[in-house]
Amino acid sequence: xxxxxxxxxxxxxxxxxxxxxxxxxxxxxxxxxxxxxxxxxxxxxxxxxxxxxxxxxxxxxxxxxxxxxxxxxxxxxxxxxxxxxxxxxxxxxxxxxxxxxxxxxxxxxxxxxxxxxxxxxxxxxxxxxxxxxxxxxxxxxxxxxxxxxxxxxxxxxxxxxxx
Amino acid sequence: xxxxxxxxxxxxxxxxxxxxxxxxxxxxxxxxxxxxxxxxxxxxxxxxxxxxxxxxxxxxxxxxxxxxxxxxxxxxxxxxxxxxxxxxxxxxxxxxxxxxxxxxxxxxxxxxxxxxxxxxxxxxxxxxxxxxxxxxxxxxxxxxxxxxxxxxxxxxxxxxxxxxxxxxxxxxxxxxxxxxxxxxxxxxxxxxxxxxxxxxxxxxxxxxxxxxxxxxxxxxxxxxxxxxxxxxxxxxxxxxxxxxxxxxxxxxxxxxxxxxxxxxxxxxxxxxxxxxxxxxxxxxxxxxxxxxxxxxxxxxxxxxxxxxxxxxxxxxxxxxxxx
Ligand SMILES: Cc1cc2nc3c(=O)[nH]c(=O)nc-3n(C[C@H](O)[C@H](O)[C@H](O)COP(=O)(O)OP(=O)(O)OC[C@H]3O[C@@H](n4cnc5c(N)ncnc54)[C@H](O)[C@@H]3O)c2cc1C
Ligand code: FES
Ligand code: FES
Numbered sequence: 001x002x003x004x005x006x007x008x009x010x011x012x013x014x015x016x017x018x019x020x021x022x023x024x025x026x027x028x029x030x031x032x033x034x035x036x037x038x039x040x041x042x043x044x045x046x047x048x049x050x051x052x053x054x055x056x057x058x059x060x061x062x063x064x065x066x067x068x069x070x071x072x073x074x075x076x077x078x079x080x081x082x083x084x085x086x087x088x089x090x091x092x093x094x095x096x097x098x099x100x101x102x103x104x105x106x107x108x109x110x111x112x113x114x115x116x117x118x119x120x121x122x123x124x125x126x127x128x129x130x131x132x133x134x135x136x137x138x139x140x141x142x143x144x145x146x147x148x149x150x151x152x153x154x155x156x157x158x159x160x161x162x163x
Numbered sequence: 164x165x166x167x168x169x170x171x172x173x174x175x176x177x178x179x180x181x182x183x184x185x186x187x188x189x190x191x192x193x194x195x196x197x198x199x200x201x202x203x204x205x206x207x208x209x210x211x212x213x214x215x216x217x218x219x220x221x222x223x224x225x226x227x228x229x230x231x232x233x234x235x236x237x238x239x240x241x242x243x244x245x246x247x248x249x250x251x252x253x254x255x256x257x258x259x260x261x262x263x264x265x266x267x268x269x270x271x272x273x274x275x276x277x278x279x280x281x282x283x284x285x286x287x288x289x290x291x292x293x294x295x296x297x298x299x300x301x302x303x304x305x306x307x308x309x310x311x312x313x314x315x316x317x318x319x320x321x322x323x324x325x326x327x328x329x330x331x332x333x334x335x336x337x338x339x340x341x342x343x344x345x346x347x348x349x350x351x352x353x354x355x356x357x358x359x360x361x362x363x364x365x366x367x368x369x370x371x372x373x374x375x376x377x378x379x380x381x382x383x384x385x386x387x388x389x390x391x392x393x394x395x396x397x398x399x400x401x402x403x404x405x406x407x408x409x410x411x412x413x414x415x416x417x418x419x420x421x422x423x424x425x426x427x428x429x430x431x432x433x434x435x436x437x438x439x440x441x442x443x444x445x446x447x448x449x450x451x452x453x454x455x456x457x458x459x460x461x462x463x464x465x466x467x468x469x470x471x472x473x474x475x476x477x478x479x480x481x482x483x484x485x486x
Contacts, residue, residue, distance in 0.1 A: 002166050002168045002169070002183050008221070008391075019187060021166070021167060021168065021209075022164045022167070043200065044200070045193055045197060045261075045263075048261065049262060057237075057266045058262065058266060059265070059266055059267045060193070060261075060263045063191075063193045063196045063197060063264075063267065064267065065169070065189070065209075067211070067212065068171045090475075092365065111262075119239075121239050121241075122241065123237060124246070124253065124257060125257060125262075126254065126393070138393075139393055140262060141261045142394040143260075143261025143264065144261075151312060
């Protein structure tokens with residue numbers, strides 16, 4: 001095995017880690033740091049359950065090697081839960097039935113919070129409508145699947161926070 | 164995943180030197196990490212190139228733009244200059260993958276991404292890309308998403324990139340460390356009897372940037388058809404870039420995605436339409452011309468629908484840009 005050493009800041013806390021170079025950011029969070037809020041759905045970039053913020057941008061943590069995150073700042077659902085934006089989004093999900101089993105929810109919430117920041121920063125989407133219309137919200141959250149089909153509730157929650 | 168050593172590169176020449184010794188470049192990792200986890204890519208050493216100084220979008224002397232190989236896909240699609248001058252490129256990128264993936268994916272990685280053919284991903288199936296000379300399970304398999312142009316008896320896979328289809332229509336050029344630039348349309352190769360040779364790059368060569376020639380006045384569009392409304396690879400896509408002057412098309416570029424092992428330029432259709440007013444009848448004829456060489460296996464053509472889909476998409480694209 002080939003190991004790597006890295007310093008990683010997760011939710012504002014510094015960690016010094018020695019890991020097998022094969023460890024993904026997702027497995028690092030769950031298996032090595034005990035942060036099990038981030039979920040593993042497909043492990044191939046296709047479901048979004050593993051979405052976290054890496055230096056402020058949403059990414060699929062299953063396809064990022066932990067080794068690539070040296071000196072990076074990672075925010076997971078545990079970290080968002082103590083931020084104002086994260087709390088507001090969580091509450092809106094609850095109010096609007098934006099979940100059923102809850103497995104996809106941490107990824108949905110991380111993705112939705114980052115999506116609003118992207119929208120503020122004028123990152124475009126393929127829909128290209130003016131304003132955060134329902135079609136825009138759906139397209140911008142297309143990277144997060146929900147097997148329970150709670151999409152309408154998720155849409156309502158995000159719409160509520162966006163306005 | 165096989166064990167590997169990980170080396171973050173800080174300058175281009177040391178990255179190239181490591182790759183010359185057999186290391187593989189790691190950019191956003193959205194394709195390579197996946198393929199390594201499946202045991203399809205088995206590098207012993209990874210050189211992380213994400214910190215190389217190749218992450219800028221720069222104006223070129225003649226009025227074009229140079230996009231560094233390490234610029235993330237989201238940044239390309241967000242850049243004002245790209246959106247103003249090359250909207251078809253922003254559109255194509257935004258029609259591919261998901262926001263999370265685009266935040267991570269780089270231009271170089273997108274160019275170099277490998278096919279999504281299910282038999283390539285399944286190590287128990289015959290695949291000449293994984294195992295040179297092994298044949299192609301897709302030929303007589305479930306080949307609904309496979310190629311209809313430029314295929315061979317050794318491989319019918321398609322190149323999955325949306326970005327590259329727009330780049331082909333924009334006459335983009337690929338810059339490679341230590342050698343002459345290669346036009347994007349010559350960069351990817353058709354399978355022939357060596358489907359494992361996918362591009363013009365020799366093993367270890369590094370893509371440094373992509374050049375866009377000065378933008379031409381005119382209109383453009385990127386249309387993509389997929390199995391669901393969003394976030395899926397193309398069944399067929401088309402990029403059309405047209406310059407109209409006094410009611411005549413003086414410059415026509417048509418590129419197709421999802422139909423071949425490379426972004427496919429429809430040169431004959433372009434020629435047929437140049438100098439005309441792009442009326443319906445001619446567009447119809449050109450769309451037919453573009454797919455004239457399409458081939459499906461007579462007895463096992465799950466993908467036969469793609470030829471008609473591509474013709475219709477070409478017609479819709481051209482009708483959209485001619486006014
Ligand atoms: C679920 C899913 C859905 C997707 N949907 C789409 C879609 O609809 N449309 C689409 O176009 N794409 C889609 N993609 C693919 C995505 O666009 C690619 O994975 C991405 O562009 C690859 O970029 P990367 O930087 O992550 O490359 P990496 O994974 O880091 O690298 C890919 C390959 O390129 C090589 N490489 C990288 N940079 C260089 C360089 N500068 N020089 C030479 N070699 C280099 C690497 O060695 C590796 O072999 C999807 C991916 C996933 C996982
Ligand atoms: S677990 Fe990462 S996208 Fe599904
Ligand atoms: S709530 Fe069950 S998968 Fe989304």
